[in-house]
Amino acid sequence: MILLPCPWCGPRAADEYAYLGELTPRPDPQRATRTEWRDYLYLRANLAGWTTERWYHRMGCRRYLTVQRHTVSNDVRSVAAAGSGGEP
């Protein structure tokens, strides 16, 4: 298992968090066609390499985080509060 350094709680085991998946830009729900919306819901790049993803520290500070992780080595490059930039 891996350690994720939470900006508020420090390094914690990954199973304290909920993994919410890679970040994909959300289309405007008012304007998106059904196909665009379903693409957003279902399609994933699922890269083997550095990805930007959303985690939730459910057993700690209960905040949403933006994490950059390498999906082959599981190295973590950065963890920041969600919405603080660096998101696609």
Place this chain on the structure above:
Amino acid sequence: MTETLSSARELSRALEAMQRQLLEAALRRPRYEVLPLDGTADAVVDHVPREVTVTVTASPRRGMEPTLALSESLARQGYRVVPHLAARLVIDESHLRDMLCRISEAGIRDIFVIAGDGEPAGVFPDSLRLLSALREGQGDGLGQHLEQVGVAGYPEGHPDVSDAQLTRALLAKQPSSTYLVTQLCFSARTVSAWVDRMRAAGVSLPVYPGVAGVVDQRKLLRVAQRIGVGQSVRFLRKHHGLLRLLSPGGYRPDGLVRELASRLAPSADDMAGLHVYTLGAVAATERWRREALEQTLEAVDRHRSRRRRVAPPSRYSALALVRHGVTGQAWPRAWDRHEPRDGYDVVIVGGGVHGLATAYYLATNHGIDNVAVLEKSYIGSGGSGRNTAILRSNYLTAEGVQFYDRSLQLYRRLAEELNFNVMFSRRGHLTLAHSDASLRTMRWRAEVNKLSGVDSEVIDADEVQRLVPYLDTSTAARYPILGALYHPPGGIIRHDAVVWGYARAASAFGVHVHQDTEVTGIDVNDGRVRGVQTTRGPIAAPIVVNATAGWSSLISAMAGVRMPVQTFPLQAAVTEPVRPFLHTVVVSGTLHVYMSQTARGEIVFGASVDPFASYSTRGSLDFLEGLASHVLELMPSLATLRVLRQWAGLCDMTPDFAPIMGRTHVEGFLVDVGWGTYGFKAGPVSGEAMAECIATGRTPELISAFGLHRFAEGELVGEKGAAAVGH
């Protein structure tokens, strides 16, 4: 010289296989055209099975009402119905709108548009005008539920319209229609020449050749004369003799249908299915169809067993074992090594059970053996060599149950078929219920299973105790066992042996299995796949199949195809061997654990996927701790057993826990992925279905629910309830 000869032979074999497939499909699910008369509904319900589509003609004298009424009644009875809409019987657009509303409310999604005879009753003198109205009305929802719109084709011309005019009309109708049904015809040569002419003129609609059912000859002649198919009646007369034509036995379309299949086989769209004009003789036509289908199936089986006889030489006999034991002589290679060719007819990426089975069935069922399987590491290095090898078919949806049941049937016969001991072992499969809610889903699952003829029942805790004596069934347990879903046909198999057996047999039939050959790129141009780039150089191929499970997003991305897949590791562990004590496979969804005892005596454990997506196959201590605590909840006496190994494999998870199979928007690029934590059991049936899909160019019914397009269309398959615990 020999090379051209053998490739000509290959070609003709492939063609033969396609013809048989085409014939079988056409006879299995034809369209029956019936007249809207009193008694037709009863005749259909009494004789015609639901897999036959029923099309209902429109009577110029009685108007559209009888057609609509009969269509509605048959749709209620569960038939797929196609009402004929005669343009000249439609008064105006609001009449059209009313009819389409009724059609859509009846759940009908397919109409057949014709001009109709006599004077126009309203504003539509011909079918083109009606089709245009449909197209223009689309914006405000006219006919929005329709998925198919058929139009008529005239291989023998039309008594009142010139051929050139007919072709122009078809081209004009093409944008607003989706398929063509030909007028009654008796000569396959005429039909195929006409199809060629139409294709040359730019008509690309799929064609349903129309043939007469089993009908009284006099009636047939009358009809033929009226609709002006004189040429082929002359043909019929010449070949059957006037006497036989008029004999009381009646006309049978056997020969015609066979010849149509053989002439139209090379392109799937040239014979998308069969349209049978029953001309009032529904029962006789249905009797004929059953006989003809049976004969075709027998021919297919004969063909298969003929091919099977040249199956892999039986190197692994008892005698050979003794000989090799005594002499110490090395065994021959099980599958051959080759240099890659410049190109293949089919390239399959991924040497797991799915890729290898697809190659094997391509070669054996379809005679397509210019096939390569490309594997970046060794075969079975992916999920196929890492899974816990549990087989079962007790799924939750009817599609799922039928699909996995077919796979289990193939697995049961696999050792014999491949002459390789795959160690299939029927054990019975128990899914424990720890709550009323799970008991409820299990009852539901049991009913769905039974409806498809799959053995499943809900049993109580005492019965569970009897089957698995070491389980803690006391009410003091943290999660007391209330009962279980018992599925006697479930079992386990030796996963490596399955992979090796398929590889060996496929290789014996001419398939190239290239290990240490990684695909690094896919060449696509003009929306068509052209070949692949590999670490051993480029390989051309008109068909490329992605069977790379956990890596499938990466391969699809090379072809420009996006997928709803996320890769999660799944871990498993195995203990030291002990004496046999656990016969059944035991699963607990609540405790996220399942276990079985192998023939060697080890206990194999599995659980749910890791909590986050990753391509890493490192095991973790968290997993082992969690697993151990859950296992001990179920079976406290295992506390003294030691774990020997743990490992992880990659699982390609989809949003609806169902696979993704078949074609993609890139022509020639097919996928067989999304196998998640449960795809080993599906190896044989997927191989068979993918091979059929490739050989015929058509998606087999069995996998039609699993297409990639379902995500864009919002038609997900609801399999989560039965597949969410990995295995």
